[in-house]
Amino acid sequence: MTSPHAPNGRREFLKQGTLAAVALSTGSAMAQQPQSPPPPPKKQPVVEHPHDHVKAEYDGFSRYQPSRGNSPDSDFYLGKLVPGFRKPEEGPAPFVAPDLQPLSWEMKNGAKEFHLVCQQVEREFLPGYRMVVWGFNGSMPGPTIEVTQGDRVRLVVHNELPEETSVHWHGFELPVQFDGSHTLTQNPIKPGKTFVYEFDVHEEGTFFYHSHVAMQETMGMVGWFIVHPRKPFDPPVDRDFGLIFQNFAIMPNQTVNDSFAEGWNWHTINGRSGPYTTPLVVRHGERVRIRIMDFSPIQHHPIHIHGHTFWVTGHEGARAPKSAWIPRNTELIAVAQASEFEFIANNPGDWMFHCHMTHHMMNHMVTHVGPRSRPNQHVDQYLANLDRRPQIPIAHEDPAFAVPGYPQGMKGMEMSEEFMKTIWLRREFMGMRATAPKSLKGLMTALRVLPDDLYSRVMESDEPIEKGAIFQEIVNRFGTPAAYEPAPKMMMH
Numbered sequence: 116m117t118s119p120h121a122p123n124g125r126r127e128f129l130k131q132g133t134l135a136a137v138a139l140s141t142g143s144a145m146a147q148q149p150q151s152p153p154p155p156p157k158k159q160p161v162v163e164h165p166h167d168h169v170k171a172e173y174d175g176f177s178r179y180q181p182s183r184g185n186s187p188d189s190d191f192y193l194g195k196l197v198p199g200f201r202k203p204e205e206g207p208a209p210f211v212a213p214d215l216q217p218l219s220w221e222m223k224n225g226a227k228e229f230h231l232v233c234q235q236v237e238r239e240f241l242p243g244y245r246m247v248v249w250g251f252n253g254s255m256p257g258p259t260i261e262v263t264q265g266d267r268v269r270l271v272v273h274n275e276l277p278e279e280t281s282v283h284w285h286g287f288e289l290p291v292q293f294d295g296s297h298t299l300t301q302n303p304i305k306p307g308k309t310f311v312y313e314f315d316v317h318e319e320g321t322f323f324y325h326s327h328v329a330m331q332e333t334m335g336m337v338g339w340f341i342v343h344p345r346k347p348f349d350p351p352v353d354r355d356f357g358l359i360f361q362n363f364a365i366m367p368n369q370t371v372n373d374s375f376a377e378g379w380n381w382h383t384i385n386g387r388s389g390p391y392t393t394p395l396v397v398r399h400g401e402r403v404r405i406r407i408m409d410f411s412p413i414q415h416h417p418i419h420i421h422g423h424t425f426w427v428t429g430h431e432g433a434r435a436p437k438s439a440w441i442p443r444n445t446e447l448i449a450v451a452q453a454s455e456f457e458f459i460a461n462n463p464g465d466w467m468f469h470c471h472m473t474h475h476m477m478n479h480m481v482t483h484v485g486p487r488s489r490p491n492q493h494v495d496q497y498l499a500n501l502d503r504r505p506q507i508p509i510a511h512e513d514p515a516f517a518v519p520g521y522p523q524g525m526k527g528m529e530m531s532e533e534f535m536k537t538i539w540l541r542r543e544f545m546g547m548r549a550t551a552p553k554s555l556k557g558l559m560t561a562l563r564v565l566p567d568d569l570y571s572r573v574m575e576s577d578e579p580i581e582k583g584a585i586f587q588e589i590v591n592r593f594g595t596p597a598a599y600e601p602a603p604k605m606m607m608h
Contacts, residue, residue, distance in 0.1 A: 162179045162566075164178075164179075164400075166200050169197075169199070169200060173197050174186070174189045175189075176193065176197060178194075178400045178459055179399060179400055179461055180461055181462045182461070193424050193426070194402075194426075194458060194461070195437075195440065196349075196437070197459050198350035198351055199353035199401055200353050200398075200401060201351045201402075202351065206347055207347050207348075207351075207355065208351070208352050208353055208354060209355065210259065210261055210339075210341050210356075210357060211356050212256075212339055212356070212358070212359075212385055213356070213358075213392070214385045214392075214393050215254060215256060215339070215357075215385050216254065216258045217259045217261060218231070218257075218259060218261075223269065225267055226266075226267040226268060226269040227266055227267070227268050227269070228268075228270075228271065229268065229269070229270050229271065230252075230271045230273065231251050231257065231270060231273070231282065231324075232252050232253075232272075232273045233274050233276050233280050233282070233326065233336065234249070234250070234253070234275040234276060235247065235248075235249055236249065236250040236254060236255050238250070238255045238383075238386045239391075240381060240383055240387060240388045241387070241388050241391050241478065241534070242391060242534045242537035242538065243531070244388075246363070246365055246370050246371075246372070246381070247371050248334055248363070248372060249276065249331055249334035249335055249336050250335050254338075255335040256339070256410075257338030259340075259341060259357070260324065260338065260339065260340045260341070261341045261342075262316055262341075262343070263342070263343045264317065264318065264342055264343065264345040265315075265317070266315075267316070268313065268314065268315075269311060269312070269313045270282070270311070270312040270313070270324075271309060271311050272309065272310050272311075272312065274307065274309070274310075275307070276306060277306055278306065278328075279297075279306070280297075280327075280331060280336075281295045281297045281301060281303055281304055281310070281326070281327045281328070282295045282325070282327065283324065283325055284312065284314075284340065285322055285323050285340070285451070286318070286322045286323075286431055286432065287314070287318060287322060287340075288318065289315075290314055293312040293313065293314050295312065296327055319343065319344035319434070320342055320344075320431075320432075320433050320434055321339075321341065321357075321408070321453045321455060322339075322341070322342060323338060323410070324337070324340050325338070325410070330375070332410070332412070333372065334372055335361060335363070335372070337361075337408075339357050341357070341406075350402060351402070352402045352403060352404040352457060353397070353398070353401035353403065354395075354397050354401055354403045354404065355404045356395050356404070356405045356406065357405075357408070358384050358385055358408070359384070359386075359407075359408050359410055360382075360383075360384055360410065360448075360470065360558055361382070361383045361386075361410050361411055362379035362382055362412060362414055362475075363379060363382075364376030364378060366380075379412070382478070382558040383558075384558060388478045388556070388557055388558075389556045389557055389559040389560060390538050390552035390553075390554075390555035390559075391537075392559065393541060393543050393544075393560070394543045394544060394560055394563050395468070395543075395560065395562050395563065397562070397570075398460070398564075398565060398570045399565060400461060401459070401460050402457065403458055404428075404456065405456045405457075406454075406455050406456075407448055407456070409448045409449060409451065409452055410450075411450055414472070414475070415450060415472075416448050416470040416472065416475065417446070417448075417470065417472065418448055419444060419468075419469060419470075419471045420456070420458075420467075420562060421468070421562075422462045422562075422564075423444070423460065423462055423466065423562070424442050424443070425443060425456040425457060425458035426440045426441065426442055426443075426458065427440060427441045427442075427446055427454055427455065427456060428440050428456070429454075430452065430453060430454055430455070431451075431452055431454075445471060460562075460564040461564075462564060463565065463592070463593050464564060464593075465551065465562075465563050465589075466561060466562045466564065467554065467561060468560050468561060468562045469557075469558055469559035469560070470558035470559070475557050476556055476558065476559055477556050477557050478556050530552065535552065538552050542573060545580040545585070546569075546572070546580040546583070546584050547561070547582065547583070547585065548583045548586050548601075549602045550602040551602075565585065566589075566592070569588060569589070573585060582604065587601065
C-alpha cells in the first residue's frame with residue numbers, strides 16, 4: 116500500500132538532493148575565491164519595560180514597534196490614548212523650544228510679571244550666517260512665556276525699536292484695552308517708552324505673542340506663550356516640544372530681510388535653518404507632543420514626520436475633544452495657525468521631520484546665474500572677481516542635457532570646517548550618519564527615537580560618539596545589517 120505522504124516525501128528528497136548538489140558546486144567555486152567576511156548578525160531587540168503603571172501593549176498597539184492596533188474604534192488605535200511613562204501626578208511635561216530660552220518672571224502684587232524688550236537682534240541662521248532681524252530680549256523668535264491656567268499675568272513691554280510698536284497676545288480672551296491692536300485699542304508704544312499689559316488667563320493651550328505692526332511681524336517679532344492646564348491633559352506626555360516656522364527674504368551678500376518681499380529664500384525653525392536646527396531626541400516608547408506654529412508672512416507649511424503616525428490633538432484655539440482627533444502623517448498649517456501632534460515614539464531611528472513645500476527644503480534659494488550650468492563649480496569661486504566671469508561652455512557632452520528640465524540639482528552652500536564643527540558639536544546630533552547634514556536644509560529637522568541605553572549615551576554622557584555609530588546600532592537591533600551601507604565620511608568634520 117502506498118503511503119499518502121509518499122509524493123511529498125519524494126519531492127522533498129529531490130529538492131534536498133538538488134540543494135546538496137548546488138551546495139557542493141558552489142562550495143568548489145568559492146574554495147577558489149577569497150572569502151568576504153560575513154555580515155554582522157542581526158541583534159534581536161531587547162525591550163525592557165520596567166514601568167508598572169503603564170503597559171507595553173494596548174489592544175494590539177505596541178509601544179515598542181510600529182503597529183496599528185486591533186480596531187480603529189479602539190481608544191488605543193495608533194496609540195491614541197496610550198499614556199506616556201510620566202505619571203499624571205507629576206504634572207505637565209516641561210515645555211522645550213529648541214534653541215530658544217524661557218522668559219523669567221517675578222511674582223508682584225498677585226501677578227506673574229514678565230518683561231519683554233522689543234529690539235533689533237542678530238540671529239545666526241547657519242554657522243557663520245548672521246542675519247539682522249527684529250525680536251525680543253536679544254532673541255528671534257522671542258523667549259517663551261509659560262504660565263498656568265488661572266494665573267494673572269503682567270507683561271511689561273519696553274520699546275527699543277526706532278519706530279512705534281505694540282504687542283498682541285494671539286488668541287487670548289482678555290480686556291479689550293490690552294489686546295495690543297495697533298491704534299485700534301491702544302496708543303502705539305513710542306521708541307524708548309514702556310506699556311504694561313495685565314490680564315487673567317482662563318485659557319489653556321498653545322498661544323503666542325507678536326508685534327501687531329505687519330512689517331515688524333515679517334522681521335521676525337514672535338514668541339511662544341504656553342498655558343499649561345490646571346488639570347494636566349490625559350493621557351500624559353513625556354515630551355512637549357515647540358517649533359516656530361518662519362520665512363525671510365535675504366538676498367545674496369545681504370543680512371537684512373526685505374519685509375516687503377513676496378518670495379522667500381531663507382527658512383527657519385526656531386530661528387535656525389537646517390542642518391543647524393536641533394534634532395528632537397526622545398526615548399523609545401515615550402509619548403511625545405510637538406506644537407508647531409506657522410509665523411511665515413504668506414506661506415503655509417505641510418508638515419510631515421517620517422516613520423510615525425500622529426494624532427492632531429489641538430490647534431491654536433484650544434485642545435480638541437478626543438472624538439475630534441485625526442490621525443495624520445502630514446498636517447497643513449496655515450499662516451498664524453498652530454497644530455499639536457501627539458504620538459508614541461515606537462519606531463527607533465533618525466526620522467526626517469520637515470515642511471513638504473519643495474522650495475522650503477532649501478537654504479538661500481535664489482535664482483542661479485551661471486554656476487548652476489557649470490559642473491562641479493560653486494558660486495563662491497566667482498566672488499573674488501565680480502567683473503570677470505568665465506565663459507559657460509555651450510556644447511555639453513553629458514547626454515543628460517538631452518533630457519528636458521535637466522539640470523535640477525541645486526548648488527549647495529559652502530560647508531566649511533568650522534561650519535561642520537559647529538553642527539557636530541551638539542549632543543543631539545551625535546551618532547547620526549556622517550552625511551546627515553546634507554539631508555537637512557531649510558525647514559527640516561530630525562526626530563531621533565533612541566532605545567534607553569542609546570539615549571543615555573547621546574544625551575546623558577560626555578562620551579565622544581563616532582558619526583554613524585548610533586544609527587548603525589539601531590540598524591543592527593531593528594533593521595537588516597547585511598543590507599545596510601554606511602555613509603561615506605567625505606567633507607565631514
